[in-house]
Amino acid sequence: MNHLILLVVLPLLSAFIIPVVAKHSLTISRLIGPVVLVFILALVVLSWNSVGSNGFAIFLGGFLPPVGIVFYIDHFSLMLSGLIAGMLLIVWPWNSYVAPRQYSLYMLLTAASFGLVLSADLFNLYVFYELLAVATYGLIARQKNPAAAVAALRYLFVSATGSAMLLLGIAIIYTLTGTLNIAHLATMTDQLHGLAGLSAFALIVIGAGVKAEMFLLNTWVPEVYSTIETPLAALLAGLISKLATVLIIRVLLMLFQQSEVLQMLLVVGVFGVISGEMVAWRAKDMLRMLSFSSIAQLGMIFIAFSIAGEVGLWIGLAMMLHHLLVKGGLFLLADKMQGSFDNLRGYAKRSAMAVAIFIIFILSLLGIPPFPGFWIKLMLILNLAEQNNTLYHYAIGFILLATVIEAAYLFKLVRYLFQDEEAATIVSTPKSLTFWYAQIFALVLLVSLAFISPISNRLKDMASQVANPDIYINTILPSHLSGGNP
Amino acid sequence: MSFVEIISELVLMPLIAFVVGLMMVLMMRKISARLQRRIGPPFFQPIYDIVKLYGKDTQVSHGLIHDIGIVMAVGGYIGAEILLPVPGMEGIADKGGIITLSYFLMIPSLGMALGVGQCANPNGSIGISRALTAMLAYDIPFIIVVFGAAWHYESTSLIGMIEYQQANAWGIIEMPFLAIAGLFALQGMLGKQPFEIYIAPAEIATGPMVEMSGKYMGGLFVMQTFQLYTAGVLYASLFLGGGESWLDLLPKAFLVVAIPMSIAFLFPRYKTEDLIRILWKWPVMLALIGLAFIL
Amino acid sequence: MLINISIEGLLYFGAISLSLIGLFGLLVSNNVFRMLLALVMFEAGANLILVLSGFRENGIAPIFLADYSGAIMNDPVPQALVLTAIVIGVGIQALALALILRVKKHYKSLDMRVIRSKLEHEIATQANVEPPGSHHAPKQIVRAGEHQ
Amino acid sequence: MNLLDQFFVIVAVALISIAMLRNIKVNSIVSTLWYVLMVVMLARMSSVAYNADTITSAFSIELLGFRMYWKFTALSWFFSIITVVSALASSLFMSGDWGKQYRQQGGNYGLLQLALILNVVSMLILLASGDLLSLFIGWEFVSWASFLMMVLMPSKTAKKAAVKYVIYAIVGAMALLAALAMVYASSGSLDFTQITDAFIQMTDNMKFGFVLLFFIGFAIKMGLLPFHLWQAVAYAETPGPGAAFLGAISSRMGLFTILVVIVQFIGLGNLEEMNIALPYLNMKSLLAWIAALTTIIPTYIALQQHDAKRLLAWHGVGQGGYMLLGIMMYDSIGSAGGLMHVLNHASYQAALFLTVVAVVYRTGTSDLNKLGGLVTQMPLTFLVMLIGIIGLAGLPPMNGFVSKWMVYRSLLVNGEPLLFVAAVLGTLGTILSVYKLIHNTFLGQLRVEHQQVREVPWSMMVPMLGLSVIVFITGFMPGLILPWIASIQETIGLPVVTYHLGGIEYAKGGLDMIWVSGILFYGFGVGALIFYFLGGKAKRIHQYDNYAGGHFLSSEVKYHYSNNFYPGLMHLIGNWYRGSFKWMENVIVSALSFVSKLFENMYRSRQPVMLLVLVAVVALFSIYKNYSGAGS
């Protein structure tokens, strides 16, 4: 099983060699990425069954924890890895002219994503987080649109400040405990649950929150998403934001599962939902609307994760998957339906299929039965209601209000799409690959409807696995159940 | 109740109503004449009028609905008057109560409206719109009065109400405010001054009445007899203890009808707005005060 | 705790001051290049705090020299970490510099306010909508019920 | 497979067949036959309606720990038969020439049929729901199916109205979801029976929230005040028979859910105990007042309309108030009246809408200022409309009278003078406005361009006549319907009404419609006798041959008095039409808009790092506040 490290290593390797290969053969350099991704996808699928319910730990360099870096692999991280590989295959820049180094950046992004998902070491997570960030800046700035450079620069300032804070948090934790291994830290939570530890956690959350589109840290979102190519936006909104969320959740679950912390997460989530939906309501063009809606959805995910225990976790996971499908799909669709609402007038006549898919997506996004989004929202609301805390009950109100606003702006757009007179400036785009992908996303969404029960059971299994720090600690530190020196 | 009784009631009641109504019309005209220092028409003048109208040669119809309008107007009052309990003929009255009766009283308005509407005379339409507005105006106090009466007598059946009054005291004693409000409503319902704006187009030689020639006008005259009878007996039943016998009932009914007549010719005519305003102000207020006393 | 001035206390104070001065500079400057420099300072401060966590009283460098006599060694881990962090910082700074060059080239300005509004304007133009926050009066008064 | 399963199989097959045969010509006939089959199936299930039985479907779904199942009670059956019959009438109406014209005008006829069956299916799913979750899902289905129906109209107003409807519907759905969450929070289950348990456990404040959330959810669908703004325009702007169908039954789904949730499971007795302000105002009377105001305000808005469809649609909103008012009286006749009004309203409303559609079919407009005098051209349509408006105005002998009578009787018995006056005010307004409708459409002067207009073909006439027969028969013999009502009352725990074929048995004043109608027709008969057999034969003259204030009305100058029909009244009450509710709507939108502007400016921050630092400071501060006392 140690070969699963290839998930990180192979993309890095390919990233390094792509520029050199490109000097000799552009074609081969273009194929390296997809081949590696397909290989990794196969690897993930093949190793699915061999990962037991307790997960599996890779000790890098053969050093037993806590001294070395550890990778922890369970079904949850495998699922995310599969999603990463699949998503990257989908947004892979096939048909546009792309410099070889851009492929390298994509592969570095891939490697960083895998690292973020698998690593069980705080500092290692930081490194991968930064790799992800740098690759993202590069990809954003590389866009043909010169505005993208400004967006990337503004993003960079926020993100780098956040990263420095993350580093600060890690430094505090290390000074406090003398270890970086999350499992090891989990055995000494009593030391962490003080002012210093929680402050460190707050700094970590702020650092990771920038990418997770957390409220007030997400000002970069609209600028970046409206300047970059939509497939990349789909990747960032659909997947990368989730990985940062996963990072936060991992740390939270293992180290800081306290009601105050969860409530702060809830508040942040609620603000995200409300602010995102409200500003999306004002938006007058597709991409801006989608990016703010994405902020809101991330807020919703935070709200889900703020429910203590497995329940919150599996609902959050389900929301993540759903959002990945829907928002990813919408951004892919936006490749075809770009521009202001005014430009999209009468689009239904031009492409009924695109509009139909759009409506399926937004219905699911709104949580209209029987689409999967409904079941997730239902479970979220019911479980929020079950919490013994009025804060959670207020959150329900805000979610519901946000849904109304969401409906308002989404259907405002629908009205434009169905208007009789067509916009003069409407751009007719040829059937592109992204549109096919969007159709596939919609199909997956519809098919998943038939499998709500099995999917939810599987997610519940994963959640119970992830939510239990004992499994994590047992697997990574077999001999250190109750803490102590290595 | 036997079949014969039913038949006899059904046949007799319109006849009685017609006769009594004719006398009421006569009385009305007499009162107006006396108030205007005239002698007034002879005793049989109302019946002469009706016969004359029915006997006319020129009878113009604008179509089926025109006819049906008259039929509905007359029929609605006949139905209403059958539902009124009168001494010796109470069999059918308990099949419908006061609510049904008040609804029956709306049917003639609608019938008239339909008939005039079919005439396609624009001034007719104006008259109808005013008439319906007036109906809206007088029905509010009327319905409060009905409610108060029904609540007080704990029954919606007129027979029950009369029984209550005969056992206890008359409604006018127990509910004076409601009774006064009822009189106001009656004034409006009968379309007498000052609440007769909807007849106004007739006075400028057009409007509903003008299109009614011959038997149409005759139908309306017949309707008026029934209307007066119904109003008088209804009010008598509600507030004056009904009648143990005809000798008892008729004077009451005549008295009731006489009051609006006497008032009517002393007043000018209100505009539609003013009509609504006054009917929604004073009688409604009185009726509500009355209600407050009995609730 | 702060009154008891020790060497590490001073070091911490210096490190925190450095990072916060950097952060302050980041907040108040409008010139993008200055912001970058401030960011460098902030990161340097953070790195200092990180490397300080391995500090031991009377510790020596964690190298087993030939004359090593069992003295207390400083923690090697933060040193390794900070090495990594510094290099990461360098990478980000270089990238930022390149971005600044490109922005300057395109927008002829380094003022954050200017390039921000130009960015918004550009986004809005591409999407064919009015830029947000433009101070023009609303074109039409929206009547009741027309919002949705 | 019990009857219900068979029924649902048939419904499903019907849906599939209509969806498949969308573009084939026989489709219209086939779909009508499907509705006939559904009526037959419902008839086979009539034991539900007569004996207050329950049929539970064998089919159920177990999902995420919830079990959803479907069942038919007397209540479901009652609403289902109304739904299916309305659909049958609409489908039949559009199957013939109307559909042809619709196609020629560029409409997608297949899609309309599909929308109709989708509406029917979703309503049946809702009506059969056996627990709160399936109820909610059915509820949403209904919302979206009617949305589909609404967007079929190509006009801009229609789209706007439909989108507005969506927002209202989502508000309702969200309120419902919140109420569901409250049920779930206190019992961990979404069975209907849990509502009662959950309600009992709640504190007083929570009870208000709970009832109001449910009520808001349902009231929005039903268009009760203050959520009435969306409905009329949305329903009116629906293609022809679709408007008839929606107007007849769609919004009554709100009443169904009110009956199930608020009446059956929360219980009106419990509502009565929830005191709001004075001893006179409790939750139940609040709802009753909402109902009463709903009868008044939309009715008087209808009075202002000059579009026939909108006028009717506004009346549809207003009539909903009577239903709720009757039910909120919590006695046998009041609730019977309210329930019966559902059927009555559906029948005459569908008939009236169909007549208007028929007029539009022939003349191309439903603008009351552009019509008139059509009675000579379309006498049967006129007859249907006459019967319809008599029903709508609640005059004897049509069925509208019966249900309104029961409501009035109940108000009288319960001593609610103000509610009574409110209800009467509604009725009077209705009379005024329906007269305007029939006068401006069929009476008065015929316009030149309409002189060639003919009666509509039989495919359209038959459903209209059928509906008017229902309007009359159920008015003449309400005892045909009352057994169903009695079963419903038994099912949902209301006092059961005593009835006979002619009407209601009630101490101190019942109602016997056979007698009432008999007397009325006798009166008419006598009237006709007086009219036709005394006096000579009238001469039929041309319409224009009349005399108006000195000049003769020639055919060149049309002087049809239709615009501003009640000037006196409007002069008096016109100032009251202030659009307060629109203003309220606007206020909410503006407030949200203001907040969203604030957020937007936050996202446009010049220096986003500032926000990051702000977050850091706030987070550290809150942690410090939490821990500074305890130390580390």
Added chain:
Amino acid sequence: MTKFASLLFIAGLAFFLMVVTGLLPLGNSPMLIGNAILDSAKEQVGAANVVTSVVLAYRGLDTLGELSILFAAASAVGLLLTKSSFNKPSKNPTNTEESDSGFVAINGIDLIFPLLLVVGMYIISHGHLTPGGGFQGGVVLAIAFAMRSIVRPRGKSIDHGVVTFIEAFAGLSFIVIGLVALYTQGHFLQPMLDQGHFGSLWSAGTIPLLYLAVGLKVGAELAGLILALNTDEVNI
């Protein structure tokens, strides 16, 4: 206003950070891993410089990640500043002469250049014994090239292709060493080869090789970065 608010925030942040650091065990932190590594580094890795053991063995993946970040940054900068990404040609041939740096600088740099190379290589190759190592040495190497390009802005100081090749090769070799360890020893980046005599140049197994790769990589990346940034003459 902004300044005041910023000051307020920073003051708040300073206060909280002071409080937090005041709570930290300054100077005698637990250093659980640190101690464990100090105890076992000698045997497990065999490098005299424990920091090197940590960088390349215990936390080798961090180093790989960091190299990747450098690579990513260099790639991105390269992508951003290639001429194709600019709208108009910026080269202005008239100022070639003005920007030349004069005789002393050019010849001085030429003189120091080989010296710098040697120093850099020395630092790299003794990374596992003394303070220093791949990063530091790599930076020296990069500076050597950077200085040349600074004094000769128009001259071709280093071939881009060579830089690309070196960075690819260095990265590749780091990973290949790791992979070889994975398939021979069982773990990625597990120390391999004979540990040799502790404290001598040829000790610590693969560590010097890895450090060499790191040094080359860092040198190449930084040189590439500086080159890329230097080719453009935008005045800030």
